[in-house]
Each structure stands twice: as structure tokens, then as C-alpha cells.
């Protein structure tokens with residue numbers, strides 16, 4: 001690889017700092033007592049404790065998945081602290097009441113929360129070390145009957161709704177990490193859009209991992225009732241640490257008849273240093289259920305961080321004529337490993353799905369797309385279109401595509417396209433010969449490559465994503 | 479146009495270069511002054527494209543000896559983008575495709591980068607659109623090319639016109655055009671040639687690399703150089719091109735070898 005390319009992809013993580021907020025951390029280790037402690041701390045109803053214990057018992061009998069194309073040392077689950085929360089403070093009604101230290105953290109991240117919320121009309125539900133410390137715009141949303149709060153709060157305020165839907169899309173024993181999450185999740189977001197309501201603004205959550213070695217087990221549940229629609233944004237970034245941090249979130253989406261849920265993520269967690277030391281392990285289960293007819297669930301993700309990403313936002317298309325979409329950009333650099341993709345499970349008639357995946361590998365990283373398209377015998381007239389493109393920067397990195405296609409209905413149509421391209425020295429030289437430096441050239445090529453996905457993001461998120469990819473690849477070109 | 483008073487733009491002395499350890503350029507001398515048009519001819523594989531790429535700073539080639547000065551500055555110590563911003567333009571023999579990057583976006587960034595270097599104002603997308611469309615008209619290019627990815631799916635001739643369009647936008651001090659005539663039909667050749675003639679002025683210089691004389695029917699060179707095995711082995715006026723057309727290159731090499739042997743004897 002030319003030195004220009006090498007310099008370009010070797011640049012330190014710009015968001016490496018630790019916020020100094022006192023944490024209330026549970027002792028390390030996992031057993032039934034830990035789970036009872038979490039549940040008690042959170043003042044949970046009996047059924048939820050049972051939910052957790054059932055998950056824990058299933059988890060004990062499960063094994064870590066070995067099939068992803070990623071390598072990492074064995075995780076010691078007894079060395080993790082499963083609960084950490086900022087010191088309890090009085091209830092917050094506005095951003096003014098938020099710890100200024102936290103606000104400064106957001107400043108450093110270039111996401112001035114208050115400004116951002118006001119400018120973009122975004123309601124920001126801040127998850128800070130597993131506990132929500134601020135919720136804005138709640139009143140306005142409440143006026144139209146939308147519930148947008150932390151899941152702990154939802155458990156207290158709307159236990160019926162939570163009990164009705166929690167674990168219905170991702171069952172407690174779905175997979176190793178989902179079971180773990182179900183046992184020990186501490187917080188996350190809850191969102192309920194009642195019948196016929198179009199959410200008047202994008203809902204946004206900034207996740208942030210803060211306390212060293214505190215595993216993060218976020219739980220998100222979004223429900224759109226008949227004819228409801230919502231666009232939900234999730235953005236992440238983490239401070240720099242030397243020890244690996246496990247993150248195993250579960251996100252469940254439920255769309256009833258004619259409902260529409262759009263879920264967008266920009267993820268920029270610490271990926272480790274150039275040798276891959278210290279990055280986040282991101283093992284996430286995200287799944288949406290198109291339960292009703294004509295419902296639609298659309299996942300858009302821009303994955304740029306984490307040492308290891310293991311993530312397959314999926315759609316179960318149960319309602320007739322329902323639509324599932326997955327638009328993804330996954331960028332890996334240095335020693336990062338990503339095994340990501342989607343599952344589209346077609347059960348209903350005339351269900352349709354679209355998959356657009358763009359993988360970008362640089363440095364010594366490894367980037368795999370893994371996708372399943374399954375057409376059940378009941379899914380007459382189902383259609384899928386998949387497009388998986390890989391781009392290589394330099395010659396030390398890898399890209400793989402693992403498409404799994406199972407068609408059990410003869411009337412279904414499934415189309416798969418794949419391509420691999422490379423940013424070569426000759427392309428960069430062409431730009432240079434027109435006066436354009438390597439950084440700008442790479443950023444232009446990458447943005448062109450990702451255009452189909454960026455178009456799916458809400459406007460201000462698209463701008464952020466474009467900058468982020470630039471940051472991840474630009475740097476010290478001398 | 480040769481003018482004794484015009485200043486030397488490009489001065490190459492004893493230039494040697496290798497690629498993957500193989501020496502391709504074996505001592506090239508060339509001086510180009512402003513207002514001049516030079517043609518470099520020679521058989522396939524003689525090193526013409528290599529010479530052009532070395533001047534522009536392609537990282538695959540290592541300069542092992544010699545000097546290159548451009549307006550008195552040592553070109554060899556500058557990065558390729560810095561050379562381009564100084565006004566060195568290379569029209570590629572094989573322009574590369576850049577999928578996903580719109581031609582309009584690429585052209586505007588290149589244009590604004592060079593404008594900024596010259597202390598001039600950048601153009602916003604709307605202003606640039608008007609500006610580039612005018613230039614395209616002169617080259618009889620379809621404006622649809624603005625929306626397509628850079629060179630992607632362009633025919634050979636369309637790629638070459640796109641190169642000349644870039645030269646017209648960037649107004650370099652020296653334009654090195656590598657086989658811009660190959661792959662062009664006679665109409666396209668006429669259009670491209672008239673584009674080049676329009677750009678040629680007393681303040682800039684053009685180096686045409688070609689191995690056909692037909693381009694030189696449209697653009698009259700002041701000097702014709704013959705390149706062979708990594709050296710310029712003969713320099714003459716425009717009549718040399720005609721002679722090469724009828725007699726081929728072998729006699730030039732033969733005569734060069736004779737002189738060379740005599741010199742060493």
C-alpha cells in the first residue's frame with residue numbers, strides 16, 4: 001500500500017476522553033443475585049424479574065456463537081459490572097438541570113444537545129451510563145399521545161404496554177447475547193406511537209458508554225399502532241479505553257396495520273487503537289416485526305466504530321403487503337472486524353424487501369456482509385432485491401459477502417447483486433493531477449459509493465455521517 | 479510559436495526513472511518555453527507515457543537521476559497535487575473511471591482548488607454549471623456528461639474530450655496531452671484539435687504525445703521530438719513528423735546508434 005494511503009487511514013480516534021461523573025457501580029460478576037439487585041434498584045414489578053431470571057437461566061445453557069467471521073479473546077462475564085448509574089438526582093424537566101459536565105461531553109463530541117434539539121426539532125432522550133438523565137420535548141409529544149421515555153420509566157408508568165410487547169420480537173432465548181441482555185438490561189428507550197398518529201418530529205437518542213468495564217445492555221422497544229409512523233435516530237460514540245467493553249443491546253420494533261417505522265443509526269464507538277487494543281465489542285440484536293398488513297420497517301445504519309461489530313437488523317414480514325428495508329454502510333479500519341447484514345423473513349403475501357449494503361474496508365480490517373433472505377411457503381408473490389457492494393482501501397484489508405437465500409415459494413422473486421471495487425493509486429493520482437489531495441479524493445469516492453444509503457438518512461444525520469466517514473479515513477496526509 | 483525572448487517554462491535534464499526496479503527513462507533532456515507547441519513521437523513502449531507521468535509525479539515511478547525545473551522551481555520535490563496547482567496538466571492516455579463521483583462535482587472541485595491556488599474566487603454550483611456548459615459547447619460535448627460518474631462508461635473519444643474539457647477549465651501553463659488523438663474519429667479529432675488551438679497562447683505551452691502525424695495536420699508543432707527506448711533521439715521541426723510518417727522510426731534509431739557509436743569510438 002502506498003504511504004499516502006497508509007497515512008490516510010492511520011489516524012487516532014477523535015472522541016477519546018472520559019467524562020468525570022460519579023457512578024454508582026455494582027460489584028463485578030453475574031448470578032441470580034446480581035439480577036435481583038438490578039431489578040430491585042429499578043423497583044421493577046415481579047413479572048419483569050421473572051422475565052430476567054428466565055432469560056438468565058436460558059443463557060446459562062447457551063454458547064457464544066462461533067459462526068461470525070470475527071476473532072476476539074474469550075469474554076469473562078464475571079469480570080463485568082452489570083449496573084452503573086450516575087448518582088441519583090432529582091427529576092429533570094429541562095436541559096438546564098442536566099449535569100454541565102455531561103453537556104460539556106456533548107460539546108466535545110460536536111453535538112451540542114440543546115442547540116441540536118432546538119434546531120432540528122429533535123427530541124433527545126439521553127442515555128448516559130444506562131440511566132436516562134434528560135428527556136426533552138416529552139410534553140409536546142404527550143399532547144399527541146406519543147410516549148417517548150426511558151424503558152425504566154415506561155416499566156413504572158406504562159407497565160401494561162411494556163409487558164404486552166417486551167420480548168415478543170426477540171424472545172428471551174433468541175440468541176446468546178439477546179438472552180444476556182434480557183437478563184441484565186438496565187435501560188434504553190421506549191417509544192409508543194398510538195393509532196393514526198404521525199410523529200411530528202424525529203426522535204433521537206444519544207447513547208454513550210462511560211464507565212470503564214461496565215457492560216452496556218440497552219433495551220429499546222418501539223411500537224407503532226395502526227396507521228402510525230415514526231422516524232427514530234440513534235447515534236453513538238464512546239470515550240477511549242484500554243480494556244474492551246462489551247455492548248449487547250436489543251432493539252425490538254413492532255409495526256401494526258399500515259404503520260411505518262424508520263430506524264436510523266450512526267455508530268462511532270471507540271474501535272481500538274491501530275493494533276486493535278481497547279475497542280468496543282458491539283453484539284447487537286435488532287429486529288422489527290411487520291405485524292400488520294401494509295406495514296413498513298426500514299433500517300438504515302452507518303457503522304464506523306467498535307473493535308467488533310456483530311449486528312443484523314432484521315425484519316419479519318408477517319403482515320400481507322408489508323415492506324422491509326435495510327440500508328447499511330459499514331466502515332472498518334485498522335484492526336476492526338465487522339460481521340453485519342440483515343435477515344428478511346417473508347411470511348405474508350406480497351411482502352417486499354430491499355437490501356442495500358456498502359462495506360468499506362481500510363487498514364488491516366475485515367468487513368463481512370452476512371444476509372439471509374427467507375421466503376416462507378405462505379409468502380406468495382414475495383419479492384426481494386439485494387445489492388452488496390464492497391470497497392477496499394489499500395491491500396491489507398478484507399471484504400466478504402455471505403448471502404443466504406432460502407426460497408420456499410415458487411412465485412417469489414429474489415435478486416442479488418454484488419460488486420467489489422478498490423480505491424487504487426491510479427484513481428488518487430487522477431484526482432491529484434487535477435489539484436485534489438488524497439483526503440478529499442477518498443472522501444469524494446466514499447461518499448459517492450455510499451450515496452444510496454445516505455439518501456435514506458434524515459438530512460442532518462446524513463451530513464453528520466458524511467463528516468464521520470471523512471474523519472475515519474482522513475488524517476495525516478503530509 | 480518560437481520566440482527567443484519567451485521564458486523557459488519546463489527544463490528537463492538527464493532524467494532517468496524506473497518502475498518496479500526497471501529503468502524506463504534513460505536520460506531525457508527537454509526544454510519547453512512559453513508559447514511553444516512540442517510534439518513527442520515514437521514507437522509504442524518507448525517511454526512517452528512514462529515521461530508524462532513522471533513529470534506529473536505518479537508515485538509508481540522513481541526518479542533515479544536528473545532534474546526537472548518548472549518556472550525555476552524544482553518540480554521533483556513537489557507532490558503531484560502541488561504540481562497540478564502550479565499549472566502542470568496531464569491529459570491521460572487512459573483516463574481512469576471513478577464510479578459514484580459525478581463529473582460535475584469532480585470538475586468543480588478541481589476548478590475551485592486551482593482557482594483558490596491562484597487567489598481567485600471559487601464558483602458555487604450554479605455559477606459553475608453555467609461556466610462549464612459554455613466550455614462544453616466549444617467541445618461539442620453533451621451536458622449529460624455532467625451528471626454521469628467521472629469517465630464511467632464513456633467511450634474512448636468521450637474520455638478524451640473530457641480531458642480537454644478539464645484542460646480548458648484549469649487553464650494550465652503547460653498541457654501535456656498523452657495520445658489525446660488516439661481513439662478519435664475524424665470529426666472528434668477536429669473538435670479536440672480546435673479546442674487545443676484555442677487554448678494555446680503565448681503564455682502557455684503544449685506538449686503533444688502522439689504516434690500519428692494526423693493530429694499534427696490540425697495542430698502545428700514548433701518542435702518534433704522522437705523518443706526511443708527512454709531517450710529523445712532526435713529533434714526537428716514539423717517536417718520531421720511528415721518524414722516519420724513516410725519512413726517510419728527505424729531509420730532514426732539507426733542513425734542515432736551510428737552517432738552514438740561514433741561518439742564512443
Ligand SMILES: Nc1ncnc2c1ncn2[C@@H]1O[C@H](COP(=O)(O)OP(=O)(O)O)[C@@H](O)[C@H]1O
Nearest residue numbers: 497498502521522523524525526527528529538
Ligand atoms: N507500471 C509499469 N510496470 C512495468 N513496466 C511498465 C510500467 N509502466 C510502463 N512500463 C513499461 O515501460 C515501457 C514504456 O511504457 P510507456 O511509457 O507506456 O510507453 P509509450 O507511452 O511510449 O507507449 C514499456 O516497456 C512498458 O511496458
Ligand SMILES: [Mg+2]
Nearest residue numbers: 526527571657
Ligand atoms: Mg503511451
